[in-house]
Amino acid sequence: MLEIKNLHARIAEDGTEILNGIDLVVKPGEVHAIMGPNGSGKSTLSYVLSGKDDYEVTEGDILFNGESILELGPDERAAAGFFLAFQYPIEIPGVATMTFLKAAINAQRKARGESEITTPDFMRLVKETSAKLNISSDMLKRPLNVGFSGGEKKRNEIMQMALLQPKLCILDETDSGLDIDALKVVSEGVNALRSPDRAFIVITHYQRLLDHIVPDVVHVLSKGRIVKTGGPELALELEKNGYADFVDVAA
Amino acid sequence: MSAEPIRMKTPAEEGFPAVFDAAAAGLPGTPDIAAARRAAIALVRDEGLPHRRIEAYHYTDLRALVRSVPPLAIFAADATGAALTDAATVIGFTNGRLTKTPEALPAGVILQSFVEAASAGSITLPTPAGLADSVSSLNTAFASDGAMLYVAPAGDAAAVIELQSAVVGGGQAHLAHRVTVAAGAKLLLIDRTSGPADTDYLASGSLTLVVEDGAEVTLVRLQREGDKATRFDRLDISLGEGSKIALHSVSLGAKLWRFEIGLSITGDDAEAQLFGAGLLQGRQHGDTTLFVDHAALRGTSKETFKSVATDEAKAVFQGKILVRPGAQKTDGKMMANALLLSERAEFMTKPELEIFADDVACGHGATCGEIDENHLFYLMARGVPKPVAEQLLIAAFVEEVFDDVPDEALKAALAAEVDGWLAGRAAG
Numbered sequence: 082m083l084e085i086k087n088l089h090a091r092i093a094e095d096g097t098e099i100l101n102g103i104d105l106v107v108k109p110g111e112v113h114a115i116m117g118p119n120g121s122g123k124s125t126l127s128y129v130l131s132g133k134d135d136y137e138v139t140e141g142d143i144l145f146n147g148e149s150i151l152e153l154g155p156d157e158r159a160a161a162g163f164f165l166a167f168q169y170p171i172e173i174p175g176v177a178t179m180t181f182l183k184a185a186i187n188a189q190r191k192a193r194g195e196s197e198i199t200t201p202d203f204m205r206l207v208k209e210t211s212a213k214l215n216i217s218s219d220m221l222k223r224p225l226n227v228g229f230s231g232g233e234k235k236r237n238e239i240m241q242m243a244l245l246q247p248k249l250c251i252l253d254e255t256d257s258g259l260d261i262d263a264l265k266v267v268s269e270g271v272n273a274l275r276s277p278d279r280a281f282i283v284i285t286h287y288q289r290l291l292d293h294i295v296p297d298v299v300h301v302l303s304k305g306r307i308v309k310t311g312g313p314e315l316a317l318e319l320e321k322n323g324y325a326d327f328v329d330v331a332a
Numbered sequence: 333m334s335a336e337p338i339r340m341k342t343p344a345e346e347g348f349p350a351v352f353d354a355a356a357a358g359l360p361g362t363p364d365i366a367a368a369r370r371a372a373i374a375l376v377r378d379e380g381l382p383h384r385r386i387e388a389y390h391y392t393d394l395r396a397l398v399r400s401v402p403p404l405a406i407f408a409a410d411a412t413g414a415a416l417t418d419a420a421t422v423i424g425f426t427n428g429r430l431t432k433t434p435e436a437l438p439a440g441v442i443l444q445s446f447v448e449a450a451s452a453g454s455i456t457l458p459t460p461a462g463l464a465d466s467v468s469s470l471n472t473a474f475a476s477d478g479a480m481l482y483v484a485p486a487g488d489a490a491a492v493i494e495l496q497s498a499v500v501g502g503g504q505a506h507l508a509h510r511v512t513v514a515a516g517a518k519l520l521l522i523d524r525t526s527g528p529a530d531t532d533y534l535a536s537g538s539l540t541l542v543v544e545d546g547a548e549v550t551l552v553r554l555q556r557e558g559d560k561a562t563r564f565d566r567l568d569i570s571l572g573e574g575s576k577i578a579l580h581s582v583s584l585g586a587k588l589w590r591f592e593i594g595l596s597i598t599g600d601d602a603e604a605q606l607f608g609a610g611l612l613q614g615r616q617h618g619d620t621t622l623f624v625d626h627a628a629l630r631g632t633s634k635e636t637f638k639s640v641a642t643d644e645a646k647a648v649f650q651g652k653i654l655v656r657p658g659a660q661k662t663d664g665k666m667m668a669n670a671l672l673l674s675e676r677a678e679f680m681t682k683p684e685l686e687i688f689a690d691d692v693a694c695g696h697g698a699t700c701g702e703i704d705e706n707h708l709f710y711l712m713a714r715g716v717p718k719p720v721a722e723q724l725l726i727a728a729f730v731e732e733v734f735d736d737v738p739d740e741a742l743k744a745a746l747a748a749e750v751d752g753w754l755a756g757r758a759a760g
């Protein structure tokens with residue numbers, strides 16, 4: 082499904098290299114966890130995959146179902162099935178949550194050559210999906226993320242994911258900021274979406290999330306490179322010993 | 333006598349007096365009104381049009397911007413349309429004449445036309461003092477009709493009236509409206525102007541709004557003149573004790589427009605909320621010039637003006653708050669925000685505070701920026717294509733201007749006008 086080949090990327094503005102040759106293959110149905118110290122490039126990888134133009138790919142390629150997506154804009158990647166649940170979802174004052182959700186759903190349907198969703202269908206879909214994630218109708222009435230608590234923003238991300246039904250879901254520290262109950266609700270939301278034709282890249286610092294969303298593969302990212310890959314037990318090991326065994330922390 | 337350097341007049345500076353001389357005999361009013369008109373045009377005849385050395389016109393040089401002057405528009409059949417909201421009673425003007433008189437007016441409302449009032453000598457026209465008053469001068473000289481409204485209290489619901497001004501064919505059209513909202517009365521007034529595309533015409537309007545003690549007025553303006561038009565507006569508001577005004581103004585049309593607002597707070601405990609949006613594209617030039625005069629105790633004024641400019645358009649905002657001696661506990665806040673959508677679009681702003689009372693809370697601010705890249709990325713990462721994402725964000729920027737409009741249909745109509753402008757822009 083996703084094939085990242087020797088990916089190098091830098092900050093467009095000042096040329097600082099952040100990703101230094103990432104290789105990663107994600108197959109349909111798999112869940113890959115990416116862990117790694119602060120500043121190792123995890124969010125950058127998620128942005129580069131999503132097409133944020135603050136970053137430039139200087140080498141390597143990203144293939145989605147065999148085709149390079151480097152020339153596609155963020156909207157086209159989303160229409161192709163990419164979804165990024167942001168580490169820090171932003172507030173957009175003045176844009177009503179419902180207006181935004183409808184615009185997003187319809188834009189993706191249009192890109193796939195489908196007709197627009199009817200208003201009753203849309204309302205029903207949002208109502209069902211939001212209920213599962215404990216998102217109140219009051220929150221839906223507010224402008225996008227405005228005044229939402231940290232945890233509410235994260236739940237809103239997962240609601241959008243559930244509404245858009247993407248093929249490749251990238252979750253950037255969705256667990257941070259969630260209370261224990263919300264972590265369960267969100268994990269259930271994610272697990273409900275697991276399917277043989279959908280893949281997940283789950284970026285996290287904590288084993289706790291991986292108890293709920295059990296990964297097939299765990300990677301350790303350090304200084305823009307994957308330095309270790311293993312099974313779920315790798316996360317347990319990291320929880321116990323930290324990154325010292327894999328990462329040259331002193332440098 | 334000191335020797336004045338001789339300056340060549342521009343065609344427009346020659347044009348206004350020439351049009352006046354040809355039309356004066358046909359303009360309504362008593363000899364006193366005719367004299368006021370002559371005094372007003374004498375200013376243009378003697379001093380020409382304001383230019384950048386006139387402070388009030390520093391960013392809007394009419395000598396350079398007004399190229400030519402068409403004759404007065406000829407009589408035309410009524411070209412006004414349905415109201416923006418079903419709740420409104422329409423009073424329609426076409427080419428500067430009253431062409432639609434409502435069969436019935438809302439309870440408490442009395443209407444007289446400007447022609448009737450001027451012929452009876454029951455109104456006076458303002459006497460402009462200098463080039464800074466050029467919008468008023470031109471309106472005084474040429475005003476050919478308007479609505480004189482008196483609104484008396486009539487229950488809890490506000491009277492809803494829409495003044496429509498349409499231009500057909502071209503020419504010049506000038507209207508003067510006077511609205512008095514009596515103590516305790518409520519009015520929702522819509523002032524809507526439009527005209528043909530691709531036509532070099534000129535229209536002006538002056539609206540004098542007297543809000544008496546305890547009265548409440550919401551004024552919604554929609555300016556949608558044709559793309560080659562010149563539009564001058566003068567809005568004077570005076571607020572009596574405990575009265576309220578809310579302005580929601582949206583300007584979309586005209587190649588050149590200037591919207592002057594003079595708000596005078598004369599009664600204690602009055603409240604004003606003024607919101608305006610100017611959306612400018614191509615080579616449009618839109619100027620909002622605001623003067624708020626706090627002359628009473630505990631007056632509140634909140635001014636929020638938003639400009640969106642793309643292509644090579646220019647947006648101007650000049651705003652001044654004056655707090656007179658003794659106007660204690662005044663709360664005046666003025667904000668000007670601009671969103672520039674292209675590198676060649678410009679925003680020019682001049683905020684001023686002049687405060688002669690010591691116990692006041694006054695402030696002003698201005699921002700000028702582009703669409704936030706992070707906002708754009710967030711929307712696009714959800715599949716929303718760039719033009720649609722930009723539309724959502726621009727609409728979000730403007731939305732505050734009419735968010736509080738009390739009539740839902742009216743609010744939706746304004747939002748639709750903005751969306752139409754945005755869709756037109758996206759389509760190129």
Ligand SMILES: Nc1ncnc2c1ncn2[C@@H]1O[C@H](COP(=O)(O)OP(=O)(O)OP(=O)(O)O)[C@@H](O)[C@H]1O
Nearest residue numbers: 092099117118119120121122123124125126135168
């Ligand atoms: N747009 C940017 N401008 C400047 N520096 C950047 C930018 N994006 C990323 N960086 C830098 O690149 C490095 C990697 O950042 P990134 O956000 O990818 O780390 P991370 O692994 O997600 O960290 P965390 O665990 O703290 O979320 C950091 O040193 C960061 O400061």
Ligand SMILES: [Mg+2]
Nearest residue numbers: 123124125168
């Ligand atoms: Mg991060």
